[in-house]
Amino acid sequence: MKAEIIAVGTELLLGQVVNTNATFLSQELADLGIEVYYHTVVGDNPQRLEQLLVEAEERSDLIVLCGGLGPTDDDLTKDTVAAHIHHSLVQDEQALARLHDFFKFSKRSMTENNLRQTLMIEDGIPIQNPTGLAVGTLITKEDTTYLLLPGPPNELNPMFQQNVRPLLAARFPQAEQLISRVLRFYGIGESQLVTDLKELIDRQTNPTIAPYAKPNEVTLRLTAKVADEGLGQQLLDELEAKVMAKVGTYFYGYGDENSLVKVTVDALKKYGKTVTAAESLTAGLFQSTLGDITGVSEVFKGGFVTYSAETKAHFLGIDVKLLEKEGTISEACAIAMAERARIVADADYAVSFTGVAGPDELEGKPAGTVWIGFAEKGQSTIAVLQHFNRDRRSIRKSAVMKGLDLILRAVNKKN
Amino acid sequence: MKAEIIAVGTELLLGQVVNTNATFLSQELADLGIEVYYHTVVGDNPQRLEQLLVEAEERSDLIVLCGGLGPTDDDLTKDTVAAHIHHSLVQDEQALARLHDFFKFSKRSMTENNLRQTLMIEDGIPIQNPTGLAVGTLITKEDTTYLLLPGPPNELNPMFQQNVRPLLAARFPQAEQLISRVLRFYGIGESQLVTDLKELIDRQTNPTIAPYAKPNEVTLRLTAKVADEGLGQQLLDELEAKVMAKVGTYFYGYGDENSLVKVTVDALKKYGKTVTAAESLTAGLFQSTLGDITGVSEVFKGGFVTYSAETKAHFLGIDVKLLEKEGTISEACAIAMAERARIVADADYAVSFTGVAGPDELEGKPAGTVWIGFAEKGQSTIAVLQHFNRDRRSIRKSAVMKGLDLILRAVNKKN
Numbered sequence: 001m002k003a004e005i006i007a008v009g010t011e012l013l014l015g016q017v018v019n020t021n022a023t024f025l026s027q028e029l030a031d032l033g034i035e036v037y038y039h040t041v042v043g044d045n046p047q048r049l050e051q052l053l054v055e056a057e058e059r060s061d062l063i064v065l066c067g068g069l070g071p072t073d074d075d076l077t078k079d080t081v082a083a084h085i086h087h088s089l090v091q092d093e094q095a096l097a098r099l100h101d102f103f104k105f106s107k108r109s110m111t112e113n114n115l116r117q118t119l120m121i122e123d124g125i126p127i128q129n130p131t132g133l134a135v136g137t138l139i140t141k142e143d144t145t146y147l148l149l150p151g152p153p154n155e156l157n158p159m160f161q162q163n164v165r166p167l168l169a170a171r172f173p174q175a176e177q178l179i180s181r182v183l184r185f186y187g188i189g190e191s192q193l194v195t196d197l198k199e200l201i202d203r204q205t206n207p208t209i210a211p212y213a214k215p216n217e218v219t220l221r222l223t224a225k226v227a228d229e230g231l232g233q234q235l236l237d238e239l240e241a242k243v244m245a246k247v248g249t250y251f252y253g254y255g256d257e258n259s260l261v262k263v264t265v266d267a268l269k270k271y272g273k274t275v276t277a278a279e280s281l282t283a284g285l286f287q288s289t290l291g292d293i294t295g296v297s298e299v300f301k302g303g304f305v306t307y308s309a310e311t312k313a314h315f316l317g318i319d320v321k322l323l324e325k326e327g328t329i330s331e332a333c334a335i336a337m338a339e340r341a342r343i344v345a346d347a348d349y350a351v352s353f354t355g356v357a358g359p360d361e362l363e364g365k366p367a368g369t370v371w372i373g374f375a376e377k378g379q380s381t382i383a384v385l386q387h388f389n390r391d392r393r394s395i396r397k398s399a400v401m402k403g404l405d406l407i408l409r410a411v412n413k414k415n
Numbered sequence: 416m417k418a419e420i421i422a423v424g425t426e427l428l429l430g431q432v433v434n435t436n437a438t439f440l441s442q443e444l445a446d447l448g449i450e451v452y453y454h455t456v457v458g459d460n461p462q463r464l465e466q467l468l469v470e471a472e473e474r475s476d477l478i479v480l481c482g483g484l485g486p487t488d489d490d491l492t493k494d495t496v497a498a499h500i501h502h503s504l505v506q507d508e509q510a511l512a513r514l515h516d517f518f519k520f521s522k523r524s525m526t527e528n529n530l531r532q533t534l535m536i537e538d539g540i541p542i543q544n545p546t547g548l549a550v551g552t553l554i555t556k557e558d559t560t561y562l563l564l565p566g567p568p569n570e571l572n573p574m575f576q577q578n579v580r581p582l583l584a585a586r587f588p589q590a591e592q593l594i595s596r597v598l599r600f601y602g603i604g605e606s607q608l609v610t611d612l613k614e615l616i617d618r619q620t621n622p623t624i625a626p627y628a629k630p631n632e633v634t635l636r637l638t639a640k641v642a643d644e645g646l647g648q649q650l651l652d653e654l655e656a657k658v659m660a661k662v663g664t665y666f667y668g669y670g671d672e673n674s675l676v677k678v679t680v681d682a683l684k685k686y687g688k689t690v691t692a693a694e695s696l697t698a699g700l701f702q703s704t705l706g707d708i709t710g711v712s713e714v715f716k717g718g719f720v721t722y723s724a725e726t727k728a729h730f731l732g733i734d735v736k737l738l739e740k741e742g743t744i745s746e747a748c749a750i751a752m753a754e755r756a757r758i759v760a761d762a763d764y765a766v767s768f769t770g771v772a773g774p775d776e777l778e779g780k781p782a783g784t785v786w787i788g789f790a791e792k793g794q795s796t797i798a799v800l801q802h803f804n805r806d807r808r809s810i811r812k813s814a815v816m817k818g819l820d821l822i823l824r825a826v827n828k829k830n
Contacts, residue, residue: 015441026430283706284699291698302726311717
């Protein structure tokens with residue numbers, strides 16, 4: 001079962017609107033076991049749309065079109081598809097009744113062009129629109145099925161989920177479904193991860209392994225194509241065990257909606273530990289990243305932004321002579337910051353960040369040079385030297401991730 | 416000049432990633448006077464990509480491909496295009512040197528597959544990547560120009576703006592050019608701005624006025640289409656004066672790459688003033704927003720994150736009885752936080768943030784309730800009550816913007 005998605009609208013080609021419909025429809029179709037091979041965007045132009053239909057019919061069983069079902073003259077998707085397959089447009093009575101109700105309720109007067117929205121392709125199945133006025137159509141002609149949906153996501157999404165899914169599931173029952181699992185890794189680059197897993201990736205066909213690089217982390221999506229969910233989970237468990245045997249030391253959590261800060265805050269909560277920070281380089285970014293997580297106040301009470309030598313001395317009580325002797329971008333400074341912050345804030349853990357955000361060098365050290373201090377109650381305080389690439393913002397974000405990693409590893413090790 | 420954009424990547428067809436590259440590239444190409452007729456997405460499959468190239472060559476002069484320049488085996492855009500036009504891949508020496516520098520600096524070991532990223536298509540023009548490792552190529556064969564760019568937006572965007580725009584502008588000059596100017600507004604919503612300017616927007620054809628709503632601010636892009644740059648600037652000056660007469664009180668700066676924090680830091684620098692903050696609700700976001708700006712250390716020395724009542728008392732010396740009596744989400748607390756932070760950090764200005772980030776209410780106040788304190792040397796400290804909508808992250812960002820606005824207005828008024 002091969003499908004493709006055609007979005008119609010000049011506003012997409014001008015870059016005024018992002019094609020989130022293609023993303024949504026792809027997720028939904030994957031979920032139904034229908035494979036999507038192409039997305040295309042074309043403007044409000046009947047000739048180019050018709051040419052695209054000719055190409056799409058050659059290669060796909062299901063063509064999903066979105067956009068161009070509205071009331072204005074440039075909404076021509078329905079007319080174009082109907083003419084192309086030699087069908088007429090006919091009134092859908094349910095959509096017409098809804099249109100009249102809508103204008104009656106809102107006490108606005110209905111303009112003639114609104115009637116266009118209630119037309120569907122003759123002999124097709126009308127798709128009612130729970131949140132808008134334009135009716136859709138599902139119609140099969142020869143070997144191709146055409147699905148016409150409106151462009152606004154707030155109409156297309158509920159329409160698909162409520163009214164299209166059941167139709168497609170019944171019409172194209174899949175023997176097999178896709179079951180997937182996302183593993184998240186910190187501290188290893190995509191190229192290294194893929195090298196470490198090369199043999200495994202090359203050998204796997206079902207389940208498959210797909211790596212994806214995000215800023216400062218890499219995810220692996222394991223996907224099994226199976227008839228039975230239980231079997232799918234078992235295959236994923238087996239593959240995950242093989243992946244973990246090779247790169248498990250970098251693994252920190254599961255799922256698309258997860259993050260290193262979320263996992264770290266959860267671990268602190270679980271063991272009833274608190275954290276603080278003294279931030280120079282990152283200027284509060286570490287603490288505000290913690291603040292993104294709901295309920296973080298259980299484990300985070302506050303901390304310091306010490307952007308100058310004076311505030312390092314004044315807020316944290318660090319000896320000015322140490323800063324003068326070692327410099328602020330130094331192991332000694334990072335250690336003093338973490339140690340003093342932990343004591344002043346009376347927390348179980350503290351991290352500190354001092355370094356060069358760039359673009360210029362500082363104290364003779366190039367941009368990207370970062371010392372991260374880590375203090376733990378009852379342990380000696382340490383500092384690690386990092387060299388981050390890229391721009392100012394990336395350097396600071398990379399430092400925050402490393403700080404989270406230090407805490408998470410310590411919490412998991414101790415408990 | 417007809418162009419089309421082909422994004423390569425199975426993750427797009429699975430709905431795991433939104434195709435924002437097509438949107439960005441469409442805007443940039445429109446700006447260069449190049450019309451985009453199609454967007455297509457295809458998976459990591461050389462046969463399907465090659466078939467698409469055949470179709471694209473029939474209908475377009477410029478084919479922009481993005482994605483598939485990375486280090487792994489499924490990155491095959493370069494190989495496919497090169498084979499299709501019967502060119503080889505060759506090493507780009509500049510990209511190779513950059514790759515070696517990157518791994519040397521970050522002290523990570525380089526894997527063999529990284530070398531793939533430094534290959535370009537023979538006889539093409541290499542496009543250097545300021546924020547990543549994969550080099551791009553611009554190459555013309557017969558009547559078609561191919562532009563190959565990497566998939567990650569944080570690489571593609573700067574690469575296009577810095578290195579592709581000048582090449583395309585020189586190679587495909589347009590008779591009339593678009594001259595545009597962006598005006599930025601804080602403190603007024605898009606619908607209100609458009610209502611205030613309705614007559615002006617409806618009447619204008621050249622230059623045009625395009626409003627665009629961003630989180631917490633609105634921009635207006637004034638665009639003149641002219642043969643002569645001087646005339647264009649004159650038309651924009653005249654239109655800008657009319658816009659300012661109506662909504663000038665909300666204007667804070669010019670340009671796409673500008674921001675309220677940048678303008679605020681510039682104003683502080685200009686008048687030699689310093690700022691600090693005490694952050695509860697925002698947990699360091701205000702200070703880390705300052706930290707985004709290069710050279711902010713001139714005006715920002717440090718500050719406090721006081722996420723609990725204890726740290727408000729302990730770090731800032733606020734009377735615990737006041738917090739108990741008034742609550743921490745109160746005018747009195749915001750005033751005390753700003754006042755004490757300014758004194759402890761010895762700064763000219765201080766802002767404070769205390770409120771409910773949500774999703775749950777706090778101290779009987781609903782999510783979005785925010786008090787922002789503002790202290791200025793020699794003036795009485797004040798606090799303003801705000802009610803922000805949306806989610807946790809948006810509420811905290813909105814609060815930071817309001818804090819910046821308070822400072823900017825004070826600095827501009829006094830000086």
